[in-house]
Amino acid sequence: MANLSDVARKAGVSVTTVSRFLNGSLSLPEARAQQIRDAVSELRYVPNPHARRLSRGRSDAIGLVVPDIAGPFFAKLVAAVEEEADRRGLGLVLHATLNRPAREVRYLDSLRMRHLDGMIFVTNRAADAALLDAVRSCRHLVLLDEDVPGADVPKVFCDNEAGGRMAGSHLAAMGHRSVLFVGGASEMISGRRRYRGFEQELQRIADGPVRIERVLGPYTPETGRDAARHYLQMDPRPTAIFASSDDIVIGLIEVLRDALITIPDDVSLIGFDDVGPLHLFAPPITAIRQPVRELGGRALGIVLDTLRNDTGEPAPTEELLPVTLVERASVAPPAGRSNAAVNRRASP
C-alpha cells in the first residue's frame, strides 16, 4: 500500500511538503499542488495503520454514502445508522450522491482520504467499472441495500426475493392473473430478485396462464407516474400493480387518481418499502415492509465488529434481513372476477 514517501517521490517533493500540503497548512503553486493531488489519487494513498488507529482516537467516525435522501426509505435508513452510531458514541460523515455516478466516486474517494474507521456505501443504480474500482479501493467498507457486483466486501440487503414472493402469492391468492410490475432494472439485485420471487410465486399459485408486464426505472415518483400512464393505455388493463418502492407508489397513485381510477375497485396495488405513511393514504396501501432500522444498525455493527476484532479486512459475506407483508386496503379480488360471478348468477 502506498505511503507518504511514495506520494512524495511520485510528486517530486519532500515528505514534509506532502504532509503539510495534505493537512492544509502549506500553500503551493497550483501546478505543484496538482502534482501532489495526482500522485495521491494515482497511488490511492490512504494514511498508514498507525495513523488510522490514531485517527480513531481522534475522530471515532464512520462514513455513510447514500443516494438521494429526499425519499422516505433512504432518509429513514440514514437516521437508523445515525441513531445506532449515537448509541455507540460514534460520529457519522454523510454524503448524498443523488445517485449520480461521478458523485458516488467523488465521495468515496473523499472519504477514503479522511481518517474514518469504516464506511457504509449505498447505491441505487446498476454499478459500473468505475464504481467497482472506487469501492474496491476503500478499506472497511460494507455494502448496504444494493449490490456492487464483484466487490468482495460484507453486504447487507433485505430479502428482496422473499418480498417478491410475498407480493406474488398475495396477488395470486386474491385471484389476479394479469399484473403490472413496476421496479428497478434487472442489473440491480433489488429489481432482479423482487421480480424473480414475484414471478415464481405468482405462477406457482396461479397454476395456469399468467400475464406479467414490466415497467422498469429508478425507484422514484416519476417512474410511478410513467407506469400509471402506461397502465392507462394498456388494453386489456392488468387487474393489479406491484410497485416496488414507496416513491413509485406515490407517483402511481397521483396519476391514477387524476384518471379517476379507484384502488382497489378498478385495480389492486401492493407496494414495497412501507417506510412512508402509506397507512394514512386513501386507501391505506398494502405493502412489503423493509426492516429499515435493522438494516442500518446491522451494517454499522459489521463495520464495528471488524474493527473491534482488528481482523483487518472483513470477510465477504451477504446477510439478508427478513421483510414482512403488511395487509391494508389496496388489494382486492379483480373486478372481472366478481363480474364473471355476477354473470354466472344472471344466466339461467
Next chain:
Amino acid sequence: MANLSDVARKAGVSVTTVSRFLNGSLSLPEARAQQIRDAVSELRYVPNPHARRLSRGRSDAIGLVVPDIAGPFFAKLVAAVEEEADRRGLGLVLHATLNRPAREVRYLDSLRMRHLDGMIFVTNRAADAALLDAVRSCRHLVLLDEDVPGADVPKVFCDNEAGGRMAGSHLAAMGHRSVLFVGGASEMISGRRRYRGFEQELQRIADGPVRIERVLGPYTPETGRDAARHYLQMDPRPTAIFASSDDIVIGLIEVLRDALITIPDDVSLIGFDDVGPLHLFAPPITAIRQPVRELGGRALGIVLDTLRNDTGEPAPTEELLPVTLVERASVAPPAGRSNAAVNRRASP
C-alpha cells in the same frame, strides 16, 4: 486567529509534529496526542487563509448540519442543498445531529477542523449557550430554518409568521373560534412566529371571543399523538387543529383515526410544511407549504456569494422566504355551526 505555531507552542511540540499529527501521517503516544488535541480545541485552531484557499482547490466542499433527517422536511431540505451544490460542482459534507445538543456541537467542531469553504447549520430546538458558542466559532456559517439567537450570521427562514396568519385567517373564515395549536416551543422562532401570526389573524377576523389551547413539543409524530390524546380529553373539544409540521400531522391523524374521529366532519385540520405526501392522505390535508427547495438553494447561495466576493465574514442578515396556503379537504365549517343552523331551521 490561532495558527499552527500557536498550537505547537501550547502543546509543547514542533510545528512539523503538529502538522503531521493533524494529517494523520504521524503516530504519537496517547498523552502527547491528547496535548495536541486539547491545544487545537482550546485555541479553536482553523487552517490559515492560504490553506483555506488551497483547500477550496482541493475539496470544493460545504458543510451541512441538520437535525434528524428521518422526517420529510429535513430530508427534502438536504436534497435541495445537495442538488444546488451538484449544479455548482460542489461537494457537501453532511451531519445529522438527531437534534441532540452534544451532537450539534461535536459536528460543528469537526466541520470547523475540516477544510470547508462554508457551512450551513440547521437546528430544531431552542438554542443554548454551548450551541451559540460553537456557531460563533465557525467561519462562513449560515443559519437555515431555525434561529440561534445571538449569532451574528446570515439567516434564511421561511416566513413563519405569515404562515401562521394564513392558517389563522383560513380557520377563522371557515367559522372556527375554538382551536388547538400544536407546535414548537416559544423559545424557537418557528414556534413563536407561527403562533403569533396564527393568534393575531384568528382574533382579528373572528372579531369576538376566541379560544386557543396550545400543545407544544418537538415537530415529531409523537407530539402529534400526544396532542390528539389531549384533544380527545378536552370538553368542549375545539373545532379545528393547527398542526405546525408534517410529522405532527401524521401523529395526530393516527390517534384521531383510531378514536374514530373523522376529518373534517368532527374536527378540521390544517398542517405546516406540506413536504410529505399530504395530498394522498384520507382526506387530503390542507397545509401551509414551505418553499423547501428555495430555502436550501438560497442558503447555499449566500455561502457562495460571500466566498466569491471574498468579503471575509458575511454580513448578518435575515431573509424570509414566502410560504403558501394549499387548500385541500381537511378544513370545513365547524360541526356545531351547521347543527346550530339545523336547529334554527327546526325551531318554529
